[in-house]
Amino acid sequence: MPPGATRRDLLRLCLGGTLVRPGSTVGSKSRVVIARDPLVRPSGGALDSARLSALLDRAVQGVYECDSPLEAWKKIARPNEVVGLKVNCLAGRGGASTNPVLVDAICERLRQAGIPDKNIVVWDRLHADLEHAGFRVASRKDRIRLLGNDDSGYESELAIFGSVGSLISRTVTQVCDAVISLPVLKDHGIVGVTMALKNFFGAIHNPNKYHSNCGDPYVADVNMLPPIRAKVRLHICDAIAPQYEGGPSYMPQWAWPFNSLIASRDPVALDYTGWRIIEEQRAAKGLPTLQAAKREPVYIARAADAQHRLGTNDPATIEKVEA
Numbered sequence: 001m002p003p004g005a006t007r008r009d010l011l012r013l014c015l016g017g018t019l020v021r022p023g024s025t026v027g028s029k030s031r032v033v034i035a036r037d038p039l040v041r042p043s044g045g046a047l048d049s050a051r052l053s054a055l056l057d058r059a060v061q062g063v064y065e066c067d068s069p070l071e072a073w074k075k076i077a078r079p080n081e082v083v084g085l086k087v088n089c090l091a092g093r094g095g096a097s098t099n100p101v102l103v104d105a106i107c108e109r110l111r112q113a114g115i116p117d118k119n120i121v122v123w124d125r126l127h128a129d130l131e132h133a134g135f136r137v138a139s140r141k142d143r144i145r146l147l148g149n150d151d152s153g154y155e156s157e158l159a160i161f162g163s164v165g166s167l168i169s170r171t172v173t174q175v176c177d178a179v180i181s182l183p184v185l186k187d188h189g190i191v192g193v194t195m196a197l198k199n200f201f202g203a204i205h206n207p208n209k210y211h212s213n214c215g216d217p218y219v220a221d222v223n224m225l226p227p228i229r230a231k232v233r234l235h236i237c238d239a240i241a242p243q244y245e246g247g248p249s250y251m252p253q254w255a256w257p258f259n260s261l262i263a264s265r266d267p268v269a270l271d272y273t274g275w276r277i278i279e280e281q282r283a284a285k286g287l288p289t290l291q292a293a294k295r296e297p298v299y300i301a302r303a304a305d306a307q308h309r310l311g312t313n314d315p316a317t318i319e320k321v322e323a
Contacts, residue, residue: 030266033062084176089133095241185242191215192297196267268311
Protein backbone atom coordinates (compact mmCIF):
# COMPACT_ATOMS: atom_id res chain seq x y z
CA MET A 1 0.00 0.00 0.00
CA PRO A 2 1.44 3.47 -0.88
CA PRO A 3 2.63 5.51 2.13
CA GLY A 4 -0.06 7.83 3.46
CA ALA A 5 -2.88 5.84 1.86
CA THR A 6 -5.56 4.01 3.80
CA ARG A 7 -7.48 0.95 2.66
CA ARG A 8 -10.52 3.19 2.36
CA ASP A 9 -8.57 5.52 0.02
CA LEU A 10 -7.58 2.64 -2.23
CA LEU A 11 -11.10 1.22 -2.25
CA ARG A 12 -12.39 4.58 -3.45
CA LEU A 13 -9.86 4.55 -6.27
CA CYS A 14 -10.83 1.03 -7.31
CA LEU A 15 -14.51 1.96 -7.38
CA GLY A 16 -13.87 5.17 -9.30
CA GLY A 17 -14.23 3.67 -12.78
CA THR A 18 -11.99 4.20 -15.76
CA LEU A 19 -11.66 7.90 -15.05
CA VAL A 20 -10.60 8.26 -11.44
CA ARG A 21 -11.52 11.84 -10.72
CA PRO A 22 -14.36 11.95 -8.15
CA GLY A 23 -17.82 12.34 -9.58
CA SER A 24 -16.86 11.68 -13.19
CA THR A 25 -18.86 9.45 -15.50
CA VAL A 26 -17.21 7.46 -18.25
CA GLY A 27 -18.17 8.83 -21.64
CA SER A 28 -19.70 12.06 -20.30
CA LYS A 29 -18.44 15.60 -20.57
CA SER A 30 -16.80 17.30 -17.61
CA ARG A 31 -18.99 20.15 -16.43
CA VAL A 32 -17.39 23.46 -15.47
CA VAL A 33 -19.79 26.05 -14.08
CA ILE A 34 -18.96 29.76 -14.21
CA ALA A 35 -21.35 31.63 -11.92
CA ARG A 36 -21.24 35.41 -12.30
CA ASP A 37 -22.69 38.41 -10.49
CA PRO A 38 -21.29 41.86 -11.30
CA LEU A 39 -22.75 43.20 -8.06
CA VAL A 40 -21.13 40.65 -5.74
CA ARG A 41 -18.30 43.12 -5.16
CA PRO A 42 -19.59 46.50 -6.29
CA SER A 43 -16.91 48.97 -7.40
CA GLY A 44 -14.17 46.75 -6.01
CA GLY A 45 -15.36 47.23 -2.41
CA ALA A 46 -16.31 44.64 0.19
CA LEU A 47 -18.00 41.44 -0.88
CA ASP A 48 -21.78 41.33 -0.54
CA SER A 49 -22.13 38.16 1.54
CA ALA A 50 -25.77 37.53 0.58
CA ARG A 51 -25.03 37.82 -3.14
CA LEU A 52 -21.93 35.67 -2.73
CA SER A 53 -23.96 32.93 -1.02
CA ALA A 54 -26.46 33.00 -3.88
CA LEU A 55 -23.60 32.86 -6.39
CA LEU A 56 -22.12 29.89 -4.53
CA ASP A 57 -25.45 28.06 -4.60
CA ARG A 58 -25.76 28.57 -8.36
CA ALA A 59 -22.25 27.25 -8.92
CA VAL A 60 -22.69 24.10 -6.81
CA GLN A 61 -26.21 23.41 -8.03
CA GLY A 62 -24.95 23.73 -11.60
CA VAL A 63 -22.17 21.21 -11.01
CA TYR A 64 -24.48 18.55 -9.55
CA GLU A 65 -27.52 19.42 -11.74
CA CYS A 66 -29.92 19.25 -8.82
CA ASP A 67 -33.35 20.75 -8.34
CA SER A 68 -32.24 22.76 -5.31
CA PRO A 69 -28.97 24.07 -3.86
CA LEU A 70 -29.44 22.08 -0.63
CA GLU A 71 -29.81 18.86 -2.58
CA ALA A 72 -26.53 19.65 -4.33
CA TRP A 73 -24.67 20.38 -1.10
CA LYS A 74 -25.86 17.07 0.36
CA LYS A 75 -24.17 15.23 -2.51
CA ILE A 76 -20.70 16.39 -1.46
CA ALA A 77 -20.39 14.58 1.87
CA ARG A 78 -22.34 12.68 4.50
CA PRO A 79 -22.92 14.17 7.99
CA ASN A 80 -20.54 11.69 9.62
CA GLU A 81 -17.64 12.62 7.32
CA VAL A 82 -15.01 15.24 8.12
CA VAL A 83 -14.85 17.79 5.29
CA GLY A 84 -11.63 19.71 4.71
CA LEU A 85 -11.68 23.06 2.92
CA LYS A 86 -8.26 23.51 1.26
CA VAL A 87 -7.81 27.25 0.95
CA ASN A 88 -4.97 29.10 -0.80
CA CYS A 89 -3.58 31.81 1.47
CA LEU A 90 -0.01 32.34 0.29
CA ALA A 91 -0.70 35.84 -1.08
CA GLY A 92 -2.18 37.20 2.14
CA ARG A 93 -5.05 39.66 2.24
CA GLY A 94 -6.37 41.09 -0.99
CA GLY A 95 -7.62 39.48 -4.14
CA ALA A 96 -5.09 36.68 -4.53
CA SER A 97 -6.05 34.45 -1.58
CA THR A 98 -9.24 32.51 -0.91
CA ASN A 99 -11.63 35.04 0.59
CA PRO A 100 -12.79 34.32 4.18
CA VAL A 101 -16.31 35.47 3.23
CA LEU A 102 -16.47 32.66 0.68
CA VAL A 103 -15.24 30.15 3.27
CA ASP A 104 -17.88 31.35 5.75
CA ALA A 105 -20.58 30.87 3.11
CA ILE A 106 -19.40 27.33 2.36
CA CYS A 107 -19.31 26.43 6.06
CA GLU A 108 -22.88 27.67 6.45
CA ARG A 109 -24.07 25.58 3.49
CA LEU A 110 -22.31 22.49 4.86
CA ARG A 111 -24.08 23.02 8.20
CA GLN A 112 -27.42 23.25 6.40
CA ALA A 113 -26.56 20.00 4.60
CA GLY A 114 -26.11 18.27 7.96
CA ILE A 115 -22.34 18.54 8.47
CA PRO A 116 -21.70 19.60 12.09
CA ASP A 117 -19.10 22.24 12.89
CA LYS A 118 -16.82 19.64 14.47
CA ASN A 119 -16.61 17.91 11.08
CA ILE A 120 -15.43 20.98 9.15
CA VAL A 121 -11.72 21.77 8.87
CA VAL A 122 -10.30 24.79 7.01
CA TRP A 123 -6.63 24.21 6.27
CA ASP A 124 -3.57 25.36 4.38
CA ARG A 125 0.20 25.05 4.46
CA LEU A 126 1.03 27.21 7.50
CA HIS A 127 -0.70 28.93 10.40
CA ALA A 128 1.02 32.14 9.30
CA ASP A 129 -0.45 31.86 5.79
CA LEU A 130 -3.96 31.49 7.18
CA GLU A 131 -3.60 34.43 9.54
CA HIS A 132 -1.98 36.61 6.88
CA ALA A 133 -5.02 36.02 4.68
CA GLY A 134 -7.50 37.04 7.38
CA PHE A 135 -8.35 33.68 9.01
CA ARG A 136 -8.00 32.95 12.72
CA VAL A 137 -6.34 29.65 13.61
CA ALA A 138 -8.55 27.48 15.85
CA SER A 139 -7.93 23.89 16.95
CA ARG A 140 -10.82 23.05 19.31
CA LYS A 141 -12.38 19.84 18.08
CA ASP A 142 -15.95 20.81 18.98
CA ARG A 143 -15.88 23.75 16.56
CA ILE A 144 -14.82 24.49 13.00
CA ARG A 145 -11.06 24.02 12.97
CA LEU A 146 -8.61 26.24 11.07
CA LEU A 147 -5.26 24.51 10.84
CA GLY A 148 -1.90 24.82 9.19
CA ASN A 149 0.14 21.77 8.32
CA ASP A 150 2.55 22.96 10.98
CA ASP A 151 -0.17 22.04 13.49
CA SER A 152 -1.20 18.64 12.13
CA GLY A 153 2.22 17.66 10.85
CA TYR A 154 3.12 15.35 7.98
CA GLU A 155 3.25 11.60 7.50
CA SER A 156 6.60 10.04 8.34
CA GLU A 157 6.96 8.07 5.09
CA LEU A 158 7.18 9.43 1.56
CA ALA A 159 4.23 9.04 -0.77
CA ILE A 160 5.60 8.51 -4.26
CA PHE A 161 4.23 8.83 -7.77
CA GLY A 162 6.28 9.41 -10.90
CA SER A 163 8.64 12.33 -10.33
CA VAL A 164 7.49 13.24 -6.82
CA GLY A 165 8.22 11.89 -3.37
CA SER A 166 6.58 13.89 -0.60
CA LEU A 167 5.32 13.73 2.95
CA ILE A 168 1.60 14.44 2.92
CA SER A 169 -0.17 16.55 5.52
CA ARG A 170 -1.90 14.49 8.20
CA THR A 171 -4.89 16.79 7.78
CA VAL A 172 -5.41 15.00 4.46
CA THR A 173 -4.40 11.50 5.47
CA GLN A 174 -5.79 11.25 9.00
CA VAL A 175 -8.32 14.03 9.62
CA CYS A 176 -10.37 14.51 6.45
CA ASP A 177 -12.69 12.06 4.73
CA ALA A 178 -13.53 14.51 1.94
CA VAL A 179 -11.85 17.65 0.62
CA ILE A 180 -13.26 20.68 -1.17
CA SER A 181 -10.52 22.63 -2.91
CA LEU A 182 -10.83 26.42 -2.85
CA PRO A 183 -8.11 27.84 -5.13
CA VAL A 184 -7.88 31.30 -6.65
CA LEU A 185 -7.85 32.12 -10.36
CA LYS A 186 -4.44 33.65 -10.93
CA ASP A 187 -1.23 33.85 -12.88
CA HIS A 188 1.94 32.19 -11.61
CA GLY A 189 5.33 33.57 -12.53
CA ILE A 190 6.96 30.13 -12.83
CA VAL A 191 4.34 27.54 -13.79
CA GLY A 192 1.97 29.82 -15.70
CA VAL A 193 -1.25 29.56 -13.71
CA THR A 194 -2.23 28.28 -10.27
CA MET A 195 -5.73 26.94 -9.68
CA ALA A 196 -7.21 23.56 -8.76
CA LEU A 197 -4.29 21.23 -9.47
CA LYS A 198 -1.53 23.35 -8.01
CA ASN A 199 -3.55 24.07 -4.87
CA PHE A 200 -2.36 20.72 -3.51
CA PHE A 201 1.24 21.85 -3.38
CA GLY A 202 -0.05 23.11 -0.02
CA ALA A 203 -0.63 19.50 1.08
CA ILE A 204 3.01 18.38 0.86
CA HIS A 205 6.17 19.20 2.77
CA ASN A 206 8.43 20.03 -0.21
CA PRO A 207 6.57 22.05 -2.88
CA ASN A 208 9.70 24.13 -3.52
CA LYS A 209 11.20 21.13 -5.34
CA TYR A 210 8.51 20.96 -7.99
CA HIS A 211 8.44 24.23 -9.90
CA SER A 212 11.03 23.58 -12.61
CA ASN A 213 9.98 22.97 -16.23
CA CYS A 214 6.77 24.96 -15.61
CA GLY A 215 5.71 22.42 -12.99
CA ASP A 216 5.64 19.54 -15.47
CA PRO A 217 5.15 16.70 -14.57
CA TYR A 218 5.25 17.57 -10.89
CA VAL A 219 1.86 19.25 -10.48
CA ALA A 220 0.10 16.31 -12.11
CA ASP A 221 2.12 13.79 -10.13
CA VAL A 222 1.32 15.43 -6.77
CA ASN A 223 -2.39 15.09 -7.57
CA MET A 224 -1.87 11.36 -8.17
CA LEU A 225 -0.70 10.72 -4.60
CA PRO A 226 -3.42 8.36 -3.27
CA PRO A 227 -4.86 10.38 -0.35
CA ILE A 228 -5.19 13.49 -2.52
CA ARG A 229 -6.55 11.63 -5.52
CA ALA A 230 -9.10 9.73 -3.44
CA LYS A 231 -10.47 12.45 -1.17
CA VAL A 232 -10.93 15.58 -3.30
CA ARG A 233 -14.57 15.81 -4.33
CA LEU A 234 -15.15 19.34 -5.55
CA HIS A 235 -13.25 22.43 -6.67
CA ILE A 236 -14.65 25.94 -6.19
CA CYS A 237 -12.30 28.54 -7.63
CA ASP A 238 -12.44 32.08 -6.23
CA ALA A 239 -12.53 34.23 -9.36
CA ILE A 240 -13.97 37.37 -7.80
CA ALA A 241 -10.82 39.43 -8.42
CA PRO A 242 -8.46 37.15 -10.38
CA GLN A 243 -4.97 38.12 -11.48
CA TYR A 244 -3.58 37.80 -15.01
CA GLU A 245 0.08 38.74 -14.34
CA GLY A 246 2.51 38.99 -11.43
CA GLY A 247 1.27 36.01 -9.44
CA PRO A 248 1.24 34.19 -7.15
CA SER A 249 1.84 37.26 -4.95
CA TYR A 250 -0.95 39.84 -4.82
CA MET A 251 -0.39 42.54 -7.43
CA PRO A 252 -3.54 44.69 -7.57
CA GLN A 253 -2.44 46.43 -10.76
CA TRP A 254 -2.92 43.12 -12.60
CA ALA A 255 -6.19 42.07 -10.99
CA TRP A 256 -9.58 42.61 -12.60
CA PRO A 257 -13.22 42.36 -11.44
CA PHE A 258 -14.38 39.06 -12.90
CA ASN A 259 -16.91 38.66 -10.05
CA SER A 260 -17.32 34.93 -10.53
CA LEU A 261 -16.95 31.50 -8.99
CA ILE A 262 -15.80 28.59 -11.15
CA ALA A 263 -16.80 25.13 -9.95
CA SER A 264 -16.20 21.60 -11.18
CA ARG A 265 -15.51 18.07 -10.02
CA ASP A 266 -12.82 17.85 -12.70
CA PRO A 267 -9.67 19.81 -11.73
CA VAL A 268 -8.14 19.52 -15.20
CA ALA A 269 -11.20 20.90 -16.95
CA LEU A 270 -11.41 23.71 -14.39
CA ASP A 271 -7.73 24.60 -14.84
CA TYR A 272 -7.99 24.50 -18.63
CA THR A 273 -11.04 26.78 -18.52
CA GLY A 274 -9.37 29.17 -16.07
CA TRP A 275 -6.20 29.24 -18.14
CA ARG A 276 -8.20 30.34 -21.21
CA ILE A 277 -9.86 33.10 -19.15
CA ILE A 278 -6.45 34.38 -18.05
CA GLU A 279 -5.13 34.25 -21.64
CA GLU A 280 -8.12 36.28 -22.84
CA GLN A 281 -7.46 38.94 -20.23
CA ARG A 282 -3.76 39.01 -21.05
CA ALA A 283 -4.57 39.52 -24.72
CA ALA A 284 -7.00 42.30 -23.85
CA LYS A 285 -4.24 44.04 -21.89
CA GLY A 286 -1.63 43.61 -24.64
CA LEU A 287 0.44 40.96 -22.85
CA PRO A 288 1.97 37.95 -24.63
CA THR A 289 0.53 34.48 -24.28
CA LEU A 290 1.97 32.35 -21.51
CA GLN A 291 3.56 30.18 -24.19
CA ALA A 292 5.34 33.22 -25.62
CA ALA A 293 6.34 34.18 -22.08
CA LYS A 294 7.92 30.69 -21.74
CA ARG A 295 5.66 29.60 -18.92
CA GLU A 296 2.80 27.76 -20.58
CA PRO A 297 1.08 25.51 -17.98
CA VAL A 298 1.83 22.26 -19.79
CA TYR A 299 1.17 20.32 -16.60
CA ILE A 300 -2.57 20.66 -17.37
CA ALA A 301 -2.18 18.44 -20.43
CA ARG A 302 0.01 16.09 -18.43
CA ALA A 303 -2.75 15.67 -15.84
CA ALA A 304 -5.10 14.54 -18.63
CA ASP A 305 -2.75 12.01 -20.24
CA ALA A 306 -3.02 8.22 -20.14
CA GLN A 307 -0.70 7.92 -17.13
CA HIS A 308 -2.71 10.34 -14.97
CA ARG A 309 -6.29 10.59 -16.22
CA LEU A 310 -7.18 13.19 -13.61
CA GLY A 311 -9.63 14.86 -15.97
CA THR A 312 -9.91 16.34 -19.43
CA ASN A 313 -8.26 19.31 -21.15
CA ASP A 314 -10.11 18.70 -24.41
CA PRO A 315 -12.61 21.51 -25.12
CA ALA A 316 -14.79 18.98 -26.95
CA THR A 317 -15.29 17.05 -23.70
CA ILE A 318 -15.71 20.07 -21.41
CA GLU A 319 -19.24 21.35 -20.88
CA LYS A 320 -18.88 24.99 -19.88
CA VAL A 321 -22.03 26.32 -18.22
CA GLU A 322 -22.80 29.93 -17.34
CA ALA A 323 -24.90 30.26 -14.20
